Amino acid sequence: MAAVLWAAGAGIAPAQEMIVRTEAEALVDALQWQAQPALPDLIPEAVAPPKLPPKAPVKPPIKKPAGKTPGKTTIQPPKKVDASSTDALPPKPAPQPLGPVINAITYLIDDDARQRAVTVVALINVERAKAGCGEVRINEKLMQAAQRQSLSMSQQNYFYHYGNDGIKLKDRVKDTGYIYTLLGENIGAGQPTPAEIVTGWMNSPGHRANILNCGYEEVGIGYIYDPDDQPVGTETQPYRYYWTQVFGRHMKVAGI
Numbered sequence: 001m002a003a004v005l006w007a008a009g010a011g012i013a014p015a016q017e018m019i020v021r022t023e024a025e026a027l028v029d030a031l032q033w034q035a036q037p038a039l040p041d042l043i044p045e046a047v048a049p050p051k052l053p054p055k056a057p058v059k060p061p062i063k064k065p066a067g068k069t070p071g072k073t074t075i076q077p078p079k080k081v082d083a084s085s086t087d088a089l090p091p092k093p094a095p096q097p098l099g100p101v102i103n104a105i106t107y108l109i110d111d112d113a114r115q116r117a118v119t120v121v122a123l124i125n126v127e128r129a130k131a132g133c134g135e136v137r138i139n140e141k142l143m144q145a146a147q148r149q150s151l152s153m154s155q156q157n158y159f160y161h162y163g164n165d166g167i168k169l170k171d172r173v174k175d176t177g178y179i180y181t182l183l184g185e186n187i188g189a190g191q192p193t194p195a196e197i198v199t200g201w202m203n204s205p206g207h208r209a210n211i212l213n214c215g216y217e218e219v220g221i222g223y224i225y226d227p228d229d230q231p232v233g234t235e236t237q238p239y240r241y242y243w244t245q246v247f248g249r250h251m252k253v254a255g256i
Helices: 023-035 111-130 140-156 169-176 194-202 205-211
Strands: 004-008 180-189 218-225 241-250
Touching: 111 194, 111 205, 111 218, 111 241, 140 169, 140 180, 140 218, 140 241, 169 180, 169 241, 180 194, 180 205, 194 205, 194 241, 205 241
Parallel strands: none
Antiparallel strands: 004 180, 180 241, 218 241
C-alpha cells in the first residue's frame, strides 16, 4: 500500500504555503465576518405582512332626535371600538440580528476519528515539547476544516491541499468563522494508524517544520477511512486512509 505526505507550511515548495497575517489584517477580517448577514438557511429573512388597501371612511348615520325642530339634525360621535376587534395589520416582526456567513454543513466526526485525532495531538505535543514549543489544543472549528479536507480527498479521489472546486485551506477555515493570524496544514494518505502518520510527518522536513512551529496554538485533525477507495491518478493501490492536520493561531478578539 502506498503512503504519501504533503505539507503546506514554512519552508516548503512554492505550491505549498503557510498563511501569516498581522493582527490588523485579521481584525479587518473579523469585523467583516461579524457584519455579514446570515445565510437564509441559518436565519430566515423577516418578511413584512402584505399591505391591505385603505378602507374608505364610513360616515356615521344621521339620526333625527325626538322633540327637535324638523329639518335640523344632530351628528352622533362614532362609537369607540376595541382595538382587538379592528382589522389592523399584525405587528411587523422584529429585525433579525446580523450574523456570520459560515458554511452551513457540519462534518461528521465519529468516535473513532475523534479518538485518532486525540492520539495524533498527543504524539505531536511530545515532539513539540522536545523542541521547546508549547502544546497545541484541539479546536473544534479547525477540526471541521480538517475533516472537510479529508472527506473531500476521499470523495473526489485526489491528494492535494485543494481539489477541482478550488476551495483552499484559508477558505475552509474562514467558513468555520475561525479568525487567524497564523495557519498551516499537513496532509497524508495511506497510513492506517496515528503513530504511522505522525512518524511519516516527522520524517519529512516540511511537515516536521509545521509540527514544530512554536507559533501555533491550536490544531484540528481530519481522518477518513474509505474501504471502497479507488487509486488516485497513476497509483496502483488505493490509499483508503486520508489525514489532514490544520494548525492555527487564533486572533484574540472578544466574542469571536
